Amino acid sequence: MTEPTVSLEALRQRIDALDNDILRLISERAACAQRVAEIKTDREPGALFYRPEREAQVLRRIMELNKGPLDSEEMARLFREIMSACLALEQPVKVAYLGPEGTFTQQAAIKHFGESAISLPMAAIDEVFREVEAGAVNYGVVPVENSTEGVINHTLDSFMDSGLRICGEVVLRIHHHLLVAETTRRDKVSRIYSHPQSFAQCRKWLDAHFPQAERVPVSSNAEAARLVKTEWHSAAIAGDMAAQLYGLAKLAEKIEDRPDNSTRFLIIGNQDVPISGEDKTSLVVAMRNQPGALHDLLEPFHRHQIDMTRLETRPSRTGVWNYVFFIDFKGHREEPRVAAMLEEVQLRAAEVKVLGSYPVGVL
Numbered sequence: 205m206t207e208p209t210v211s212l213e214a215l216r217q218r219i220d221a222l223d224n225d226i227l228r229l230i231s232e233r234a235a236c237a238q239r240v241a242e243i244k245t246d247r248e249p250g251a252l253f254y255r256p257e258r259e260a261q262v263l264r265r266i267m268e269l270n271k272g273p274l275d276s277e278e279m280a281r282l283f284r285e286i287m288s289a290c291l292a293l294e295q296p297v298k299v300a301y302l303g304p305e306g307t308f309t310q311q312a313a314i315k316h317f318g319e320s321a322i323s324l325p326m327a328a329i330d331e332v333f334r335e336v337e338a339g340a341v342n343y344g345v346v347p348v349e350n351s352t353e354g355v356i357n358h359t360l361d362s363f364m365d366s367g368l369r370i371c372g373e374v375v376l377r378i379h380h381h382l383l384v385a386e387t388t389r390r391d392k393v394s395r396i397y398s399h400p401q402s403f404a405q406c407r408k409w410l411d412a413h414f415p416q417a418e419r420v421p422v423s424s425n426a427e428a429a430r431l432v433k434t435e436w437h438s439a440a441i442a443g444d445m446a447a448q449l450y451g452l453a454k455l456a457e458k459i460e461d462r463p464d465n466s467t468r469f470l471i472i473g474n475q476d477v478p479i480s481g482e483d484k485t486s487l488v489v490a491m492r493n494q495p496g497a498l499h500d501l502l503e504p505f506h507r508h509q510i511d512m513t514r515l516e517t518r519p520s521r522t523g524v525w526n527y528v529f530f531i532d533f534k535g536h537r538e539e540p541r542v543a544a545m546l547e548e549v550q551l552r553a554a555e556v557k558v559l560g561s562y563p564v565g566v567l
C-alpha cells in the first residue's frame with residue numbers, strides 16, 4: 205500500500221477551515237437577503253418576498269457553474285436549502301399541499317420550497333385551492349399529471365372556477381415500495397392498501413408477485429402506510445416519506461412498472477411571475493362547438509413556432525361551451541412572439557384564461 209501524501213489529520217483541519225469560510229459566506233448571504241427584504245418592504249406595501257423567477261435563475265446558474273465532484277442536482281439541492289432558509293428570514297412562507305403528511309405532494313412541496321417552508325396538509329385538492337384563495341397560506345401544491353396514468357382531472361377542473369395563477373411546476377420521480385410493519389412476513393401478506401393511481405402504476409409487478417392479495421384502494425399512499433402500521437397481514441404501496449413517517453420496513457423497493465414514472469405538480473398562488481429565461485405558460489381555452497375549431501385553435505401555435513407540451517380536453521362545467529382545452533407551451537406570455545400568438549388565439553376562441561407563465565421546473 206502506498207503512503208497517503210496528506211494525513212487524515214491535515215485533511216480534517218482543511219475541512220474545518222473550509223467550513224469556517226462556508227459558515228461566514230452563508231451568514232453574509234443571509235444578511236443580504238434580509239436587506240433585500242427591507243428594500244422590498246420599503247418599495248411596496250404587501251411586497252412579495254418569494255420570487256420564483258429569481259430562485260430558478262439562481263439554481264440554474266449554480267448548476268451551470270458546478271464542476272463536481274458533487275453532481276449538479278445535488279449541488280442545486282444544497283443551494284435550494286440555503287435559499288429556503290434565507291427566504292424564511294425575510295418572511296416564513298406557508299404552503300398548503302394535498303395531504304395527509306407523507307404523500308408525494310408533500311415531498312414535491314419540500315423539493316420546491318425547501319425545508320424551511322411551513323407546509324400544511326389539506327384533505328382535498330379543492331381545499332388547497334380554497335386555502336390559497338382565502339389567504340390562509342401563501343401558495344398551494346397540487347398534482348396535475350403522471351407519466352404513467354395521465355392527467356389529474358380534479359386539478360384541471362379546480363382551475364375552471366378559480367382566479368388563482370400557476371407560479372411554478374415541480375416534477376418528482378415517483379418510486380413506490382411495498383411496505384409492511386416490522387413483524388410482517390412476506391408469505392402472510394393477504395391484503396395490500398394503496399391509492400388507485402399507485403395500484404395502476406404497479407399493476408404488472410403486483411400481478412407477478414402478489415396475484416392473490418386483495419387490493420384495497422384508499423384515499424392516499426400515506427393513509428395506506430398508516431393502516432398497515434397495526435395490521436400484521438397487510439402491506440401498503442407508498443413512497444419513502446410515508447415509510448419514514450410510519451416506521452415501516454420495505455419488503456420490495458421501486459416496484460413501479462415504468463422506471464421513469466414521474467408526477468408533475470403545480471405551485472398555485474396569487475402572483476404573476478416575471479420572465480426567468482426558461483418558462484412555460486398554461487391556458488384554458490373554450491372554443492365554439494363548430495367544425496374546424498381545434499384546427500383554428502392550433503394554427504397560431506404552429507405559425508409562431510410555439511412548442512406545445514400538453515393539450516387536454518375537459519367537458520365544460522358551465523354548460524355554455526361543450527368542452528374546454530388545457531394547453532401548456534414553452535415560452536412566457538410577456539415574450540413578443542408568445543403575446544402575438546395569444547392575441548390571435550383570443551380572437552378565435554370564445555374564452556381564453558391564462559393560468560400563468562412560470563419557470564420550467566429546475567430540480
Ligand SMILES: O=C(O)C(=O)C[C@]1(C(=O)O)C=C[C@@H](O)C=C1
Pocket residue numbers: 237240241253254255256258259262286287288290291294
Ligand atoms: O432576490 C430576492 O428577491 C430574494 O429575496 C433573495 C432570495 C435568495 O435567497 O436568493 C430569497 C428569496 C426569493 O424567493 C429569491 C431569492
